[in-house]
Amino acid sequence: xxxxxxxxxxxxxxTNLPFMKWARIRTPISLALIVLSFVLFFTVGVxxxxxxxxxxxxxxxxxxxxxxxxxVRGIVDQLGLGDxxxxxxxxxxxxxxxxxxxxxxxxxxxxxxxxxxxxxxTSEYEYRNVEVVGPRVSGELARTGTYAVLFxxxxxxxxxxxxxxWQFGIAAVATLVHDAILTLGFFAATQIDFNLxxxxxxxxxxxxxxxxxxxxxDRIREILRRYKQLPIRQVIDLATNQTLARTIMTxxxxxxxxxxxxxxxxxxVQSFTAxxxxxxxxxxxxxxxxxxxxLVYFNIRPRPGDAKVEADAAVEDKTGxxxxxxxx
Amino acid sequence: MLHFPRWQVVLILGVVFxxxxxxIPNFFSKDTLTNWPSFLxxxxxxxxxxxxxxxxxxYEVDKAxxxxxxxxxxxxxxxxxxxxNPRIGYTGLGVQGDGVQLxxxxxxxxxxxxxxxxxxxxxxxxxxxxxxSVSEFDLSISDDGLVRFTYSPAGLTQRMRxxxxxxxxxxxxxxxxxxxxxxxxxxxxxxxxxxxxxGVGDPSRLKALVGQTAQxxxxxxxxxxxxxxxxxxxxxxxxxxxxxxxxPSLIYEVDETPLMTGEDLTDAQAxxxxxxxxxxxxxxxxxxxxxxxxxxxxxxxxRPFAIVLDNQVISAPVIRQPILGGSGQISGNFTVQTAxxxxxxxxxxxxxxxxxxxxxxxxGASLGADSIRAGIAASIVAxxxxxxxxxxxxxxxxxxxxxxxxxxxxxxxxILTTLGATLTLPGIAxxxxxxxxAVDANVLIYERMxxxxxxxxxxxxxxxxxxxxxxxTIIDSHLTALIAAIALFELGSGPIRGFAVTLAIGIICTLFxxxxxxxxxxxxxxxxxxxxxxxx
Numbered sequence: 093x094x095x096x097x098x099x100x101x102x103x104x105x106x107t108n109l110p111f112m113k114w115a116r117i118r119t120p121i122s123l124a125l126i127v128l129s130f131v132l133f134f135t136v137g138v139x140x141x142x143x144x145x146x147x148x149x150x151x152x153x154x155x156x157x158x159x160x161x162x163x164v165r166g167i168v169d170q171l172g173l174g175d176x177x178x179x180x181x182x183x184x185x186x187x188x189x190x191x192x193x194x195x196x197x198x199x200x201x202x203x204x205x206x207x208x209x210x211x212x213x214t215s216e217y218e219y220r221n222v223e224v225v226g227p228r229v230s231g232e233l234a235r236t237g238t239y240a241v242l243f244x245x246x247x248x249x250x251x252x253x254x255x256x257x258w259q260f261g262i263a264a265v266a267t268l269v270h271d272a273i274l275t276l277g278f279f280a281a282t283q284i285d286f287n288l289x290x291x292x293x294x295x296x297x298x299x300x301x302x303x304x305x306x307x308x309x310d311r312i313r314e315i316l317r318r319y320k321q322l323p324i325r326q327v328i329d330l331a332t333n334q335t336l337a338r339t340i341m342t343x344x345x346x347x348x349x350x351x352x353x354x355x356x357x358x359x360x361v362q363s364f365t366a367x368x369x370x371x372x373x374x375x376x377x378x379x380x381x382x383x384x385x386x387l388v389y390f391n392i393r394p395r396p397g398d399a400k401v402e403a404d405a406a407v408e409d410k411t412g413x414x415x416x417x418x419x420x
Numbered sequence: 421m422l423h424f425p426r427w428q429v430v431l432i433l434g435v436v437f438x439x440x441x442x443x444i445p446n447f448f449s450k451d452t453l454t455n456w457p458s459f460l461x462x463x464x465x466x467x468x469x470x471x472x473x474x475x476x477x478x479y480e481v482d483k484a485x486x487x488x489x490x491x492x493x494x495x496x497x498x499x500x501x502x503x504x505n506p507r508i509g510y511t512g513l514g515v516q517g518d519g520v521q522l523x524x525x526x527x528x529x530x531x532x533x534x535x536x537x538x539x540x541x542x543x544x545x546x547x548x549x550x551x552x553s554v555s556e557f558d559l560s561i562s563d564d565g566l567v568r569f570t571y572s573p574a575g576l577t578q579r580m581r582x583x584x585x586x587x588x589x590x591x592x593x594x595x596x597x598x599x600x601x602x603x604x605x606x607x608x609x610x611x612x613x614x615x616x617x618x619g620v621g622d623p624s625r626l627k628a629l630v631g632q633t634a635q636x637x638x639x640x641x642x643x644x645x646x647x648x649x650x651x652x653x654x655x656x657x658x659x660x661x662x663x664x665x666x667x668p669s670l671i672y673e674v675d676e677t678p679l680m681t682g683e684d685l686t687d688a689q690a691x692x693x694x695x696x697x698x699x700x701x702x703x704x705x706x707x708x709x710x711x712x713x714x715x716x717x718x719x720x721x722x723r724p725f726a727i728v729l730d731n732q733v734i735s736a737p738v739i740r741q742p743i744l745g746g747s748g749q750i751s752g753n754f755t756v757q758t759a760x761x762x763x764x765x766x767x768x769x770x771x772x773x774x775x776x777x778x779x780x781x782x783x784g785a786s787l788g789a790d791s792i793r794a795g796i797a798a799s800i801v802a803x804x805x806x807x808x809x810x811x812x813x814x815x816x817x818x819x820x821x822x823x824x825x826x827x828x829x830x831x832x833x834x835i836l837t838t839l840g841a842t843l844t845l846p847g848i849a850x851x852x853x854x855x856x857x858a859v860d861a862n863v864l865i866y867e868r869m870x871x872x873x874x875x876x877x878x879x880x881x882x883x884x885x886x887x888x889x890x891x892x893t894i895i896d897s898h899l900t901a902l903i904a905a906i907a908l909f910e911l912g913s914g915p916i917r918g919f920a921v922t923l924a925i926g927i928i929c930t931l932f933x934x935x936x937x938x939x940x941x942x943x944x945x946x947x948x949x950x951x952x953x954x955x956x
Contacts, residue, residue, distance in 0.1 A: 296908070
């Protein structure tokens with residue numbers, strides 16, 4: 093036996109953690125985080141990026157050594173473009189110039205780039221990235237973004253409803269809304285640019301949060317069918333414990349992938365991965381501590397004498413045995 | 421579950437092999453690929469603008485500008501129709517809000533009015549699918565003599581569609597003339613055009629070529645005034661004012677009706693003037709245009725005429741002698757490049773409406789190259805991390821999962837290559853993320869095997885049940901992720917779509933590799949090693 097001991101167990105077997113009992117700690121913590129996220133969201137607000145706010149972002153790379161931010165600021169300030177932010181990004185040669193939306197419609201935005209290109213010569217600066225989003229497009233992006241998030245939540249609710257019972261659908265959606273709110277809070281707290289990619293991060297987190305929750309729900313349903321007399325609190329605890337290793341392991345592999353992206357993927361995807369790293373962490377915690385446990389507030393135990401459920405369970409056991417024979 | 425019929429084995433391995441085959445061309449240059457035998461796949465992954473550098477320009481038809489122009493034209497047409505012999509009296513003709521309005525004085529002749537104005541509704545070619553014809557304008561005539569044309573919503577939609585189609589053709593001709601890059605020009609929605617030009621770091625010239633309406637007209641000049649004078653008085657009827665390109669405070673007053681328009685041109689070429697050696701544009705007129713131009717110049721020797729491009733006078737030469745040959749020359753302070761560009765614009769024709777840029781994104785080649793390097797580095801590190809992690813946590817079975825992961829990568833990139841999907845940086849992030857997700861199915865299966873084995877099942881039964889019982893969960897978790905990917909696709913433009921596509925393809929490949937390929941490997945291993953315990 094000792095020969096097979098080689099694989100490392102990160103999560104010990106047969107854990108028996110009383111997740112339901114931790115409600116007293118868990119509920120206040122998660123409520124506090126939600127409130128904090130809301131407060132941050134409505135006071136500080138997320139740092140809306142160019143996709144939703146419109147405007148111009150220009151990234152230049154100083155060809156001859158480190159860029160002089162003060163000098164760039166002096167030049168750009170003279171162009172009379174209103175609200176302009178200038179900062180170093182990445183290494184000291186790269187400068188990011190942000191210009192707010194100009195009054196005067198779509199054509200006015202175009203002149204910003206022309207003016208900047210005219211004043212920062214290409215012999216000194218290389219234009220690495222230029223983005224101009226007009227007022228109309230930014231409005232649309234914000235709208236389609238909101239629709240996409242709502243569509244995802246509705247689609248997921250419908251799927252869970254179809255695959256499980258409605259109580260599971262509500263529990264799953266509560267969990268993922270919790271995760272989405274906490275991720276928004278993360279954007280507000282860190283002031284990372286909130287762009288289309290950030291929305292993509294939130295959608296991916298929602299997808300993952302659900303993936304995690306569904307695995308636990310699957311197990312809850314299975315135990316419900318098998319042990320008809322077991323109190324619901326114990327069912328949830330048992331299911332969460334049995335799937336704990338999987339939940340943690342999958343999150344860890346995902347986080348490994350994300351951390352490599354964060355460290356090596358370059359500045360373009362960095363804000364996206366930072367949000368994802370946080371989001372996956374939250375999603376994992378919430379599916380363990382929230383998704384399952386809140387099912388206790390719903391009456392999910394199938395009524396005794398529900399013929400279909402019993403028949404299902406019976407069929408399952410039977411096929412299990414036959415395949416064992418076939419396998420051997 | 422661990423027994424595979426031979427055809428299934430062949431099928432699974434075949435799919436993996438095909439994926440592998442489809443990936444190969446990405447490692448070779450295009451030149452090498454042309455020499456390959458025809459049965460081998462040759463398509464390569466298309467790199468998005470964010471990876472290879474280039475310009476992304478989204479244009480929108482300026483609807484307000486276009487309708488304003490059309491309504492002004494309609495006023496002229498209505499005036500002409502009403503003044504036709506026998507003339508019908510009216511008052512208050514003009515543009516009112518989004519329509520044209522007038523009041524007929526002679527209420528007895530309303531039937532005649534209706535007949536004359538019905539013709540101006542301007543029926544448009546309806547598309548094949550829609551029944552009935554669509555008119556550009558709706559006409560309402562009330563008994564008290566009030567007549568009103570309004571832009572019909574269906575007409576406007578149809579018009580926009582035509583404008584977009586024409587504009588795409590014009591832009592295509594213009595850019596083809598440029599000849600350097602291979603930009604793509606696509607319709608987007610009802611009133612937008614997307615121009616993507618790979619490798620273009622500074623799109624200034626591209627923008628000048630694509631966005632210019634290039635409406636050229638020739639007008640007889642009546643005189644010149646200063647901008648201050650122009651501001652003081654409105655022009656007389658039939659007179660149009662255009663500023664001089666090189667000096668906007670100089671205003672030309674010209675006949676409103678042009679002598680000729682750009683549509684009369686058949687050719688335009690940049691050249692050098694023989695006397696002054698300045699860059700000029702030589703043009704040639706169509707037969708009809710040449711006759712018209714010959715007549716007008718014969719009658720107006722000694723008078724200047726203005727060459728007007730997009731409401732600006734480029735130059736106003738004096739007609740020294742009748743121009744009968746049907747060819748002429750435009751000079752106007754050109755550089756070699758501006759003369760060249762004007763020639764291109766005149767050859768390609770004018771845009772039917774004004775286009776404005778609503779979104780622009782330009783990525784320099786160096787940033788693109790950095791992104792590719794970063795993406796590759798991140799992918800390799802992630803693969804190594806995950807591979808080690810799986811072996812550490814699941815031993816031999818972890819190594820099997822790693823094999824499946826490699827198959828998954830090949831399959832994914834193979835499918836992306838074959839579909840001709842565009843690889844973007846978020847797309848690479850999607851691939852890396854999928855690797856994290858791909859082993860999830862393995863984790864589910866292995867944890868289940870472990871449980872079953874601890875619950876006292878025999879080794880084979882535990883392996884088998886692990887696969888069987890994890891299946892429903894795997895389907896559930898993958899389908900929900902797929903829903904999110906579809907929403908992302910709907911949400912996204914460019915790079916985000918790339919992310920959604922790789923995520924969706926990744927999810928499907930993962931189902932195949934984690935479930936089928938891993939199971940096949942385990943079945944080979946069971947047949948070969950006959951394990952006594954579940955090695956977890």
